[in-house]
Amino acid sequence: MDIIFISELKIETLIGIYEWEKQVPQIIQIDLEVGLRGEHAAKSGKIGDTIDYSRVVGRVEQLFREQHFLLLEKAGEAIAETIISEFKTPWIKVSIAKLAPLRNVKKLGVVIERGKRG
Helix, strand or coil, X not given: CCEEEEEEEEEEECECCCHHHHCCCEXXXXXXXXXXXXXXXXXXXXXXXXXCHHHHHHHHHHHHHHCCECCHHHHHHHHHHHHHHHHCCCEXXXXXXXXXXXXXXXXXXXXXXXXXXX
């Protein structure tokens, strides 16, 4: 299986369960690994045989414009479900983290893996 990746996508959003988190935007970082069906683009060299990275980024950004997530886990699940269903990928790994959320913590987050890695 070929995999495309998007690393360190940063989005400013309202996320969290605490009252201050519902009012003060935070920066989250998203890293994606998206499995491709077969090896078509590697052989053909055609964009139509792969997943357009910019469309994936745009769709993830749209999710955060449209929804407020209380938990990173729920946000990661929404990303995974959206990418699998809209881009017809068999497998995805989503890493999502809050940056500098606590004193002495650079980042914290969750990794969600869905689908079957071929």
